[in-house]
Amino acid sequence: MSKRRINKVAVIGSGIMGSGIACHFANIGVEVLLLDIVPRELNDKEKAAGLTLEDKVVRNRLVNEALTASIKSKPAPLYHSSFANRITTGNLEDDIAKVATADWIIEVVVERLDIKQQVFENLEKHRTPGTLITSNTSGIPIHFMSEGRSEDFQKHFCGTHFFNPPRYLKLFEIIPGPETSSEVLDFLNGYGEKFLGKTSVIAKDTPAFIGNRIGIFGIQSLFHLVQEMGLTIEEVDKLTGPVIGRPKSATFRTVDVVGLDTLVHVANGIYENCPNDEEHEVFKLPQFIATMMDNKWLGSKTGQGFYKKVKNDDGSSEILGLDLNTLEYRSGKKASFPTLELTKSIDKVVDRFPVLVGGKDKAAEFYRKSFGSMFAYVSKRIPEISDELYKIDDAMKAGFGWENGPFEIWDAVGVQKGIQLIKDLGKEPAPWVNEMLEAGIESFYTVKEGATYYYDIPKKKHLKVPGQDAFIILDNIRKSSEVFKNSGVVVEDLGDGILNCEFQSKMNSIGGDVLAGLNKAIDIAEKDFDGLVIGNQGANFSVGANIGMIFMMAVEQEYDELNAAVKYFQDSCMRLRYSSIPTVVAPHGMTLGGGCEMTLHADRVVAAAESYIGLVEFGVGVIPGGGGSKEMALRASDSFAKDDVELNRLRERFLTVAMAKVSTSAYEAFDYDFLKSGKDIVIVNRDRQIAEAKAVARMMADQGYTKPVRRKDIKVLGKQALGLFLVGTDAMEDSHYISEHDQKIANKLAYVMAGGDLSEPTLVSEQYLLDLEREAFLSLAGERKTLERLQHMIQKGKPLRN
Secondary structure (H helix, E strand, O other): OOOOOOOEEEEEEHHHHHHHHHHHHHHHHOOOEEEEOOOOOHHHHHHHHHOOOHHHHHHHHHHHHHHHHHOOOOOOOOOOHHHHHHHHEEEEOHHHHHHHHHEEEEEOOOOOOHHHHHHHHHOOOOOOOEEEEEEEOOOOHHHHHHHHHHHHHOOOOOEEEEEEOOOOOEEEEEOOOOOOOHHHHHHHHHHHHHOOOEEEOOOOOOOOOOOHHHHHHHHHHHHHHHHOOOOOOOOHHHOOHHHOOOOOOOOOHHHHHOHHHHHHHHHHHHHOOOOOOOOOHHHOOOOOHHHHHHHHEEHHHHHHHEEEHHHHHHOOOOEEEEEEEOOOEEOOOOOHHHHHHHOOOOOOOHHOOOHHOOOOOOHHHHHHHHHHHHHHHHHHHOOOOOOOOOHHHHHHHHHOOOOOHHHHHHHHHOHHHHHHHHOOOOOOOOOHHHHHHOOOOOEEEEEOOOOEEEOOOOOOOEEEOOOHHHHHOOHHHHHHHHEEEEEOEEEEEEEEEEEEEEEHHHHHHHHHHHHHHHHHHHHHHHHHOOOOEEEOOOOOOOOEOOHHHHHHHHHHHOOHHHHHHHHHHHHHHHHHHOOOOOEEEEOEEEEOOOHHHHHHHEEEEEEOOOOOEEHHHHOOOOOOOOOHHHHHHHHHHHOOOOOOOHHHHHHHHHHHOOOEEOOOOHHHHHHOOOOOOOOOEOOOOOOOOOHHHHHHHHHHHHHOOOOOOOOOOOEOOHHHHHHHHHHHHHHHHHHHOOOOOHHHHHHHHHHHHHOOOOOOEEEEEEHHHHHHHHHHHHHOOOOOHHHHHHHHHHHEEEEEOO
């Protein structure tokens, strides 16, 4: 059988989901044909322009407007704005024959079976046999959609359910039809994971599949529990947000963002199509939801839902909350519970669950009831919606942003304790759970030799979760592969001669312990290993240096200690560049300040596509002091070309730092020169990142890595550049675009990046620029305005970034 490749996809339907899916395929380099219907009447603008329904601009209006709106939306659906060039638009009358050239056709039209069937009938006339054809339905049974189609169509047809927004949510449900070939399912499963960066889950053809069946049950059961316990929406959002590893939007804010009508549509579908579900009545909408639907209080799309933003008489804004008893909006209410206070010192979310269910207040009662209900429900969905329990956990983590799936939470609480929570509600778990315990197996998951195993119900034993061979899961190898550990890092042996240095501090901020651990990792690698990866699997790579420490030194005027601390940071970054082994940094999520500086100094970077990289020190009143200012001057120098306007190149990088620009993706980081083309690479699936970084380090070692020679050839422009920058900052301060203090910071940065006030362009060393950088940083750190900014950030509990 020839190897299937996807070079071109056709997306049918350009609504929010269709355009989002088209953009994500463009993100990974695939050519996209996006088609939608032809308008049936002219709009006012077209009438005024004298256009007719036959003009191409009119016939493609719907698809072009939808795609344009999608590209402009926030968060952005594209990794880079230029990727829009990979999408061609058209309409279903003039351009449908073009689907013959597609390797995969994805239908994303309105959720009506009759319309989908009409679309498929039309597509089959033009589709090339053997082409994949899938539907992005969120709940219509797959077997209904392919009825009456040819054998080849049915063999290559299934559901492929992306979650919205497709770029950011990782769940990719694959739902086979009655005749779908195993080759198609295997291909889509692998393609979703490897190319689209998704968590692929093959689901059964049951109402709402896996993610929405469990997710909507969770939300609906909360709706009923809120009324039963007399909780406010703010209290529920406090209880169901980051404290339990869920998104900040928690429950009610999430519904507002998604749209109450969307939730109701799916809930009604489950209620109507799952009459034998033992929790059938949970999917029945409470009266307050029905009233909100009648009032069109659907959330963000209608300006009000569970929350409503209003302007007060004094011009200030306020977020009002809906009282579910009176259905009137009132001022927001603070939510606090003693049980939550007990978890503040517990960094790992999974370790909080036993504490949360063990408390004595209303919060603990809420957790006992909501978790007990969820445990009972998921246990009984096997084998109805999935034969394997890990697929349910994968779906909830990837589709709803949960840090831990239901069975993982149950393991954390304790299987026996979870059964007690279920029984306290007058419910029972599925019989297989008790059978598992009777067989002497006390957990749903276990880790062996760095791999995760799940409990297989028919075989009554733990089996290895498939697909892990391409991943390195640090949680699984940390204990068995630990080489060194301090309070800030764990250094692990990844195998094959490569070490990993994993930050373990709060928000992976960089303090003295992290730097000591990094230097120790380099020492060990240089002595006994062939390469070093600096990577972790936390929410963010690093929010930057611990400026709380810097603040205290500056307040106490301990400038010798501060100078030593800054030099230690600079020297640590320089060791990344000038060690005798290859160093590979693996950034993801927020990679700010000091985290960015480490990225800038690695031999190579393997960045997750969702990496938000930037030098943000200006926000706290200083310049980058860990080598970042120096490095941007060096990269500007490397970009100077014969007959080029060198000042413009330097100015671009000056503005990148002075405006604290942060890339919205790893691809955009190339524009800012945080990543270097031809050297650094981007990986879409973060689960593969550490393994890929290890492979890059191994390859560099195998090719014969030689320690680089320290740079002494950096061209700085001196007074020529400094004068230009100072004139610019003067003009901006005079026009009130920046404050007097901001001007002072910008002028210090200008001095460093210009190489000082040299009378002519000169070649200097990295150390020369580092010394200028450190001097500027220290002078700014003691400024009153800087200290006020630092103190304000600390008091507000904001991330301490440098």
